[in-house]
Amino acid sequence: MLYPQLTKTRNLYDLNGVWNFKLGDHNPQEKLSSETVMVVPTSFNDVSVDKDIRNYIGDFWYEREVEIPKVSRDEELVIRFGSVTHRAKVYVNGEFLGEHEGGFTPFEIIVPENYYQEQTLKISVCANNELNYTTLPVGNYFEEVQEDGSVKKVVKENFDFFNYAGIHRPVKLVVRPKTHISDIVIVSTLSNDLQTADVAVTVATSEAADEVRVTILDEERNVVATAENGRAVIPNVRLWEVLDAYLYTAQVEVYKGGELVDTYSEPFGVRSVRVAEGQFLVNEKPVYFKGFGKHEDTFINGRGLNEAANLMDLNLLKEMGANSFRTSHYPYSEEMMRLADRMGVLVIDEVPAVGLFQNFSAALDILGDGEKPKNTWEVMQTKAAHERVIDELVARDKNHACVVMWVVANEPASHEDGARDYFKPLIERYRDNDPQKRPVTLVNIMNATPDKDQVLDLVDVVCLNRYYGWYVAHGDLKKAELGLQKELETWQNLYPDKPILITEYGADTLPGLHSMWDIPYTEEYQRDYYEMNHKVFDTIPNLIGEQVWNFADFETNVMLIRVKGNHKGLFSRNREPKMIVHDIKKRWTEIPHYFSKKK
Numbered sequence: 001m002l003y004p005q006l007t008k009t010r011n012l013y014d015l016n017g018v019w020n021f022k023l024g025d026h027n028p029q030e031k032l033s034s035e036t037v038m039v040v041p042t043s044f045n046d047v048s049v050d051k052d053i054r055n056y057i058g059d060f061w062y063e064r065e066v067e068i069p070k071v072s073r074d075e076e077l078v079i080r081f082g083s084v085t086h087r088a089k090v091y092v093n094g095e096f097l098g099e100h101e102g103g104f105t106p107f108e109i110i111v112p113e114n115y116y117q118e119q120t121l122k123i124s125v126c127a128n129n130e131l132n133y134t135t136l137p138v139g140n141y142f143e144e145v146q147e148d149g150s151v152k153k154v155v156k157e158n159f160d161f162f163n164y165a166g167i168h169r170p171v172k173l174v175v176r177p178k179t180h181i182s183d184i185v186i187v188s189t190l191s192n193d194l195q196t197a198d199v200a201v202t203v204a205t206s207e208a209a210d211e212v213r214v215t216i217l218d219e220e221r222n223v224v225a226t227a228e229n230g231r232a233v234i235p236n237v238r239l240w241e242v243l244d245a246y247l248y249t250a251q252v253e254v255y256k257g258g259e260l261v262d263t264y265s266e267p268f269g270v271r272s273v274r275v276a277e278g279q280f281l282v283n284e285k286p287v288y289f290k291g292f293g294k295h296e297d298t299f300i301n302g303r304g305l306n307e308a309a310n311l312m313d314l315n316l317l318k319e320m321g322a323n324s325f326r327t328s329h330y331p332y333s334e335e336m337m338r339l340a341d342r343m344g345v346l347v348i349d350e351v352p353a354v355g356l357f358q359n360f361s362a363a364l365d366i367l368g369d370g371e372k373p374k375n376t377w378e379v380m381q382t383k384a385a386h387e388r389v390i391d392e393l394v395a396r397d398k399n400h401a402c403v404v405m406w407v408v409a410n411e412p413a414s415h416e417d418g419a420r421d422y423f424k425p426l427i428e429r430y431r432d433n434d435p436q437k438r439p440v441t442l443v444n445i446m447n448a449t450p451d452k453d454q455v456l457d458l459v460d461v462v463c464l465n466r467y468y469g470w471y472v473a474h475g476d477l478k479k480a481e482l483g484l485q486k487e488l489e490t491w492q493n494l495y496p497d498k499p500i501l502i503t504e505y506g507a508d509t510l511p512g513l514h515s516m517w518d519i520p521y522t523e524e525y526q527r528d529y530y531e532m533n534h535k536v537f538d539t540i541p542n543l544i545g546e547q548v549w550n551f552a553d554f555e556t557n558v559m560l561i562r563v564k565g566n567h568k569g570l571f572s573r574n575r576e577p578k579m580i581v582h583d584i585k586k587r588w589t590e591i592p593h594y595f596s597k598k599k
């Protein structure tokens with residue numbers, strides 16, 4: 001789906017700002033009172049300053065009125081949502097117009113023509129944040145009868161981040177031609193010497209047009225190529241390189257009866273990506289991933305778009321000598337993807353498939369209550385949701401140069417029977433959908449050791465989340481080192497042709513807490529923990545990178561093992577560095593972005 005853009009043929013109006021707001025029921029044929037308001041975009045949870053609202057589960061409403069802009073006979077009016085978490089029903093002047101399931105991808109609602117002559121539009125959005133065993137992410141849903149007899153909906157997250165909800169990303173009103181460009185697909189193929197790019201630009205239109213013209217512009221807006229039959233050749237191409245981005249623009253024009261009816265400019269970078277012989281190649285050079293698992297998580301905004309935080313995070317990432325992040329554990333905003341494109345940051349793009357492990361705490365016996373885990377694949381009914389999130393993510397992000405790999409799920413029970421049948425078609429679906437045929441991976445959980453995992457032979461890169469010295473051998477780094485070394489060597493021997501990427505490793509750390517001994521949660525322990533991990537990583541030839549968990553501390557549900565959130569960040573939640581930042585910066589600055597241990 002195209003990002004909303006102002007062009008000669010398209011108008012864009014911002015619907016961000018203050019909306020009327022209500023938890024619970026509302027009849028969209030009536031007017032929502034302005035007694036309670038909410039800002040768009042943001043999570044409603046923290047700004048409400050009320051514990052019950054913060055933890056509320058169920059329907060909640062947003063409403064506002066706007067004057068209708070001029071829409072001529074050959075144009076249409078569209079309401080475009082960047083995301084509503086986790087689902088939304090949209091009404092205009094009381095009439096139901098459409099809905100969207102899934103909290104992290106954009107959707108559009110076309111306003112019917114009979115409204116265009118009216119003075120105002122009343123837009124009502126019924127959002128809902130319930131999660132269960134059919135949704136992604138996966139939540140444990142139940143209902144509790146209160147003392148007064150009322151029923152309270154509860155979601156216990158099957159994942160380790162706060163279930164923030166709301167209209168999380170921008171809302172725009174778009175006026176565009178009825179005959180418009182509905183999609184652009186860009187695939188570049190490089191010549192062997194990497195000097196020339198053959199760029200295939202496929203354009204879809206909403207209705208038949210007479211002619212589609214595609215012009216390729218460089219960053220100075222000079223014309224460098226014109227497409228013939230959907231193909232353009234860029235000689236002396238400037239490649240999109242890691243932290244040295246270069247973006248061309250495909251300027252698409254659609255003509256009908258000799259008249260320009262629609263135009264749209266899609267930025268794109270030219271680079272190649274492939275996996276071969278245990279290496280991850282970008283522009284045919286092996287890359288070493290240095291970076292982070294992240295979250296969209298800031299004070300006040302929660303999971304709502306915070307562009308200043310996005311930019312600061314990528315500046316901090318560069319400052320540390322890093323080059324990459326994973327969109328753990330859901331698709332990030334389109335604004336973040338565009339920023340990563342522009343800054344040359346590598347992105348591992350993940351769908352919200354988290355929590356696919358029926359009884360995570362019981363399996364690890366974290367709670368120590370001996371509860372028996374059930375077979376995940378017998379109880380989950382997430383197949384339809386999973387197909388949808390893959391389709392929507394690839395449709396949204398396919399043209400981004402920054403996206404170099406897709407993630408099918410984070411830490412599913414890939415060691416339980418049924419996992420292979422569940423994942424095989426989904427991995428294939430990614431490959432079929434992706435016009436650029438990027439590598440696909442699954443992020444493996446530590447329970448799914450090499451002898452138990454049933455899925456990783458199907459993916460291109462072995463991605464591992466490993467917590468030796470934290471969840472395993474807690475506080476005993478000697479024992480942890482032995483365990484980690486042994487396991488990584490086993491993976492290396494099992495899949496000698498596959499690269500291994502550490503997608504999570506980390507230790508909760510409270511800044512300012514110190515000790516002369518190896519005591520978990522202190523800044524010294526975090527330092528020693530990383531030192532030990534890096535020592536082991538450096539001995540594994542196929543290990544192509546390390547992404548620490550996490551970039552910054554982040555909010556979670558209340559749990560015995562969480563002290564006001566997860567504190568594995570290298571930075572605090574307000575982006576102040578912990579002591580470890582200096583060590584890791586030193587290490588990463590010394591490792592080139594293009595680097596391999598294999599010669």
Ligand code: BDP
Nearest residue numbers: 160410411465504549566568
């Ligand atoms: C992994 C998850 C991540 C958690 C992390 C942790 O992928 O979401 O936050 O461990 O426990 O299980 O810190």
